[in-house]
Amino acid sequence: MTLLAYDFLRNALIGALLIGLIAPAVGVYLVQRRMSLIGDGIGHIALTGVAIGFLTKTSPVLTAVIVAAVGAASIELLRGHGRLSGDIALALLFYGGIAGGVLLIGLAGDRSNANLLSYLFGSLLTTSDQDLIVIAVLSTVVLVVTVGARPWLFAVCQDEEYARVAGLPVRVLNLTLAVTAAVTVTVAMRAVGLLLVSALMVVPVATAQQVTRGFVSTMATGMALGVGYAGAGVYLSFTLDVAPGAAIVVLGLAAFVTVAVLAAVTGRWRRSRAGTVAEASDG
Amino acid sequence: MTTTNESARPGTRPALRVTDAVVSYGAGRPALRRAYLNVAAGETVAVLGANGSGKSTLIRTALGLVPLVSGSVTLFGTPLRQFRDWKKIGYVPQRIGASGGVPATVREVVAAGRLARRGLFRPASAVDRGAVDAAIAAVGLTRKAGVPVATLSGGQQQRTLIARALAGEPELLVLDEPTVGVDVASQQKFADALRRFRHDGGTVVVVTHELGLLEPLIDRAVVLHHGEVMHDGAVPVSSQIHRTPDQVHPHAPGDQAWLPPHGEVVRSRQP
Numbered sequence: 001m002t003l004l005a006y007d008f009l010r011n012a013l014i015g016a017l018l019i020g021l022i023a024p025a026v027g028v029y030l031v032q033r034r035m036s037l038i039g040d041g042i043g044h045i046a047l048t049g050v051a052i053g054f055l056t057k058t059s060p061v062l063t064a065v066i067v068a069a070v071g072a073a074s075i076e077l078l079r080g081h082g083r084l085s086g087d088i089a090l091a092l093l094f095y096g097g098i099a100g101g102v103l104l105i106g107l108a109g110d111r112s113n114a115n116l117l118s119y120l121f122g123s124l125l126t127t128s129d130q131d132l133i134v135i136a137v138l139s140t141v142v143l144v145v146t147v148g149a150r151p152w153l154f155a156v157c158q159d160e161e162y163a164r165v166a167g168l169p170v171r172v173l174n175l176t177l178a179v180t181a182a183v184t185v186t187v188a189m190r191a192v193g194l195l196l197v198s199a200l201m202v203v204p205v206a207t208a209q210q211v212t213r214g215f216v217s218t219m220a221t222g223m224a225l226g227v228g229y230a231g232a233g234v235y236l237s238f239t240l241d242v243a244p245g246a247a248i249v250v251l252g253l254a255a256f257v258t259v260a261v262l263a264a265v266t267g268r269w270r271r272s273r274a275g276t277v278a279e280a281s282d283g
Numbered sequence: 284m285t286t287t288n289e290s291a292r293p294g295t296r297p298a299l300r301v302t303d304a305v306v307s308y309g310a311g312r313p314a315l316r317r318a319y320l321n322v323a324a325g326e327t328v329a330v331l332g333a334n335g336s337g338k339s340t341l342i343r344t345a346l347g348l349v350p351l352v353s354g355s356v357t358l359f360g361t362p363l364r365q366f367r368d369w370k371k372i373g374y375v376p377q378r379i380g381a382s383g384g385v386p387a388t389v390r391e392v393v394a395a396g397r398l399a400r401r402g403l404f405r406p407a408s409a410v411d412r413g414a415v416d417a418a419i420a421a422v423g424l425t426r427k428a429g430v431p432v433a434t435l436s437g438g439q440q441q442r443t444l445i446a447r448a449l450a451g452e453p454e455l456l457v458l459d460e461p462t463v464g465v466d467v468a469s470q471q472k473f474a475d476a477l478r479r480f481r482h483d484g485g486t487v488v489v490v491t492h493e494l495g496l497l498e499p500l501i502d503r504a505v506v507l508h509h510g511e512v513m514h515d516g517a518v519p520v521s522s523q524i525h526r527t528p529d530q531v532h533p534h535a536p537g538d539q540a541w542l543p544p545h546g547e548v549v550r551s552r553q554p
Binding site for chain 2: 028031032033034036148149151152154155158159161162163164165166167168169205209212213214215216218
């Protein structure tokens with residue numbers, strides 16, 4: 001393929017496919033818990049982490065992972081103690097993260113300012129071989145947790161009180177999920193940017209659950225859709241010369257709308273057919 | 284206050300014991316005022332009371348879901364704080380409250396009940412899968428195993444939660460209002476499942492404001508009113524509580540069946 005002849009495109013594609021795979025694997029738990037927007041909140045915190053990286057002249061990805069994980073874990077602890085409602089937690093994350101990030105980047109100087117955009121909106125095409133290794137390692141960790149601990153994470157997200165009475169380590173599982181979400185957000189910021197990270201976690205799951213009947217099938221379908229959107233998005237961005245992050249998310253949203261319309265139409269058709277059958281048997 | 288009935292079946296060990304429980308949700312009248320509950324292994328005890336009487340709070344306290352202001356809880360003779368043997372307990376909450384944004388099948392929800400026995404990060408064995416199948420069969424939902432829980436009727440959802448509790452093969456079942464809004468067919472299946480569990484030596488605590496079809500299964504009833512135990516003994520005869528016995532109907536919505544008239548203490552039929 002001509003597309004893969006370019007190293008940077010090959011890296012971009014592999015990176016995007018990995019991220020497309022892991023983002024819905026974490027997202028399905030967040031949607032399950034009706035905390036779809038928490039990914040956005042973590043993304044905003046990660047921005048502060050990126051700024052700390054610029055300021056200290058270390059790897060922004062590394063500092064972003066650490067800051068996002070600490071932020072996600074402390075929000076989870078506050079939530080677990082009932083000290084904080086879900087939406088207040090989100091508000092604190094959003095504003096604190098953005099303000100902290102912009103403030104610190106201002107201190108770091110001009111060059112970082114331009115660089116900031118690549119973290120906000122993604123910079124898939126600059127994925128180096130070394131970046132790719134980091135993405136692959138972190139993706140593996142996320143997959144092991146989300147797929148390997150699926151029954152336990154499902155139980156906690158589905159009914160936390162029941163999980164507690166069943167003796168499951170509820171707090172450990174919640175913290176694991178929070179840190180995994182933070183890692184995913186930081187990995188995915190390379191592909192779609194911090195402002196669109198949450199979309200890649202939530203949109204494939206939202207699309208999948210319109211046609212699936214169970215949790216495992218939703219998770220698997222969501223991951224397949226995520227990979228599909230990522231691949232198609234990179235191709236689209238190359239051929240149309242648009243930002244890959246935006247292309248991936250717009251594709252995902254288009255698929256969501258298509259499936260939603262189809263599901264509504266076939267549902268109505270099925271219902272009306274069931275209605276006629278019922279009427280016929282009545283007569 | 285009647286004396287605590289500690290030995291409905293003498294010689295048996297205690298399964299659940301709540302002593303002098305005081306619970307308060309913020310300011311205002313406490314939800315529990317020195318309430319108690321003693322359940323011996325093998326007993327089937329009903330906790331009765333009107334809405335707001337504290338009966339749900341009492342069992343949620345016993346399970347550690349609501350913190351005590353004062354008093355104590357022991358499970359199978361172990362203080363709640365030190366209790367780790369949660370696989371012995373099967374909890375059936377009022378409804379699938381936390382049903383999330385993602386669909387889940389009956390089997391997936393019931394399988395969560397097996398985790399208490401499965402050990403962390405251990406794959407499901409054939410025994411685990413068999414227990415989940417058996418629990419689904421016990422509540423008569425085998426044909427619905429692959430159906431999303433959210434599309435089931437209220438009664439079928441309730442039976443799913445009971446199957447989830449049974450999947451862990453508990454010794455003590457704690458059920459919170461299991462028959463609210465449940466159709467008669469589901470109530471019957473539910474009573475049958477409970478009868479089998481009881482027959483196999485299980486202990487049951489059921490919180491309800493209407494016993495309905497469960498009444499013949501109950502060994503003893505504890506009646507709560509305004510967070511205090513008003514009665515501990517035989518199941519109160521409905522006419523002692525109600526002036527009109529026909530009010531005790533399995534489907535009367537908002538039935539105040541076990542509210543003693545004007546706070547009057549209901550006397551047990553037992554001496």
